[in-house]
Amino acid sequence: MDISVEHLREHRERPSVLKTELASIRSHDRCALVFVLEGWDDAKAYEVWIRRATPGLRWEALVAKGKKKSLAFREMLERDTTGLRECTYFIVDNDYDGLAGAANGLDLYILPAYSIENLLTHPEVLGSLLTTEFRLIGDLKSKTRVINLYRKAVADFSTCVRPACETLHASKRKSAGNVTIDDRHLKEIQVNLEAVVTLDPKALSLLVQTQQTLEQHALEAARDFFDSADPGLWTRGKFIMWFFKEWCSKLMADRGSPTPIVFSNTLAECSFSGEWSAIGSLAARSPLPLGLEEFIRQAAKICSASCGKTSSQLLTGNS
Template identity: 30%
Template sequence: MTEINVERVESTYIDELKSSRANPSVLKIGLISLRSMIPNTPIFVFEGNDDKIVYFTWISRLRPGLKYEPFPCSGKRQTLQLRRAVEADMNNLGENVFFFIDRDFDDLQGHPCGDATYMTEFYSIENYLVTENALREFLKNEFHCHSRPDIRDPIVIIFSGVYDRFLAVSKDVNFRLFVGKRLGLKLKTHVPDRIQDVALVGLSEVTPPTKNATEIVQFETEPSVEVLASMREEFEMLVPAERYRGKFAYWFFERWLSLLADDYSNDNTAHFGALTPPKAKVRRSEIVLTSFAAKSDAPNGLAEFLAKVQ
């Protein structure tokens, strides 16, 4: 009798379940079902749960009291597939349905934006969360440096320099991802999902990871030197803080704030020695996605887009 590998069967089932949920036909059925339950409520389609949370904060600020129902998908690809299915629907499924898309390196993949789609100017929503102003607000509140600009300002200057260094260190990885997206290349490796795979972050410095960019981002078919050179010229025109991969920047900021909190708690602190003891504890549990969103400016054009929603 053949022995059944239970773990493999369970893993296969989970993969199939995830795949079915991401299928545009399944997503469309889900959208139709939702519309039947709330026929008059605007539906906002997001790329994922993080987008849903961040946009809620921005929308609440720009359109207080606006009622809508979030409909998260499983990434940009599925969101665009659902959008195409909705646009092709002959029963007005797209009425009062709005899509929120990250620009990434491939924009809308050649499709027109349309009145019902908002696309970020920056790479993704995360790019808007990593700013000096957000850090100042964290220092005032979660780090209890209210009424102490003399403490906050030097820390912000250090952060700015370290962030610039991070963007420089992660440049080649971003370039490889840029090339892959623009040329539609398949990856042999997964996109990095940990900050240490992109850069080694310290409080006052950032160093490259152990692997180089070609090892971190491997293509099934490597482009020629000439193609890479032509792509490099376009890539160099991007503003790093705005157009490099947002999740990398967000992971950097999270890591850096964690290190700053460690320094705050250290008896031999390098940055908070001027605070009068006893110091209150850093509120680490409140340094979460909603806090980043609350401390960031909403993207350009979002207020105008939301004005279309009735």
């Protein structure tokens, strides 16, 4: 990702903007539970996930526009003496760098996956889509077959982009200057229902590039990581989302084909609804991120105690 003067200015100024926004929230409700999220897509997913995990919980969101800005704001609040830090919690992606040099704490939740897209493309999401979008009803054998085929396709796709992900992983662990990610090179991967293959390895190698040569020990650490990692959870989220939409489009074409490969019968009138791939829709179908419910409930409990409220008052909105 190229770094411009405007990007650096935004990085410096954003925490101050967030502090002003938080102060505005606190002026109306000193005890408001606030979650600072990386971006707007995260806000859409966590709004659904938090509502599922803790129905009735009152909370507000702040959008940091990036992990570094979120953690910089967290560091700023640690120096604040006005009480803004109370009831303020942070949720970030893993991104291969976890804490990214920040101190761990009860106010910080790190997604146990590369990013939200890895949960939004989980096999459970496909299982739900098979019912509502593909109208596969009462045929558990076919549903199991499709989901198993998807799992294999995810593994094949992850193999195709593994060198790019290893480069990203290594660059997070050791500075390599600017890192350029060009998603257009994903088109060098041919996605079919039963096979995912690289068409032009040389062109695909341009998917992720670093300004400086990566150190060998950083690359070896990346290889060790991916040797044991779940490909669905740890392939870069934007890559896996691109693949998910491609594969599902092929699956829908097969659903309406007079000679289907995967389905046992044709359903020509079947087609995607307009919001099938919207983040909120996918989040409603996905498993909850591991540990999120416990983090949210603990945050509510600590916030309630610091404000002299009970947890039930914060959950129900009673004053």
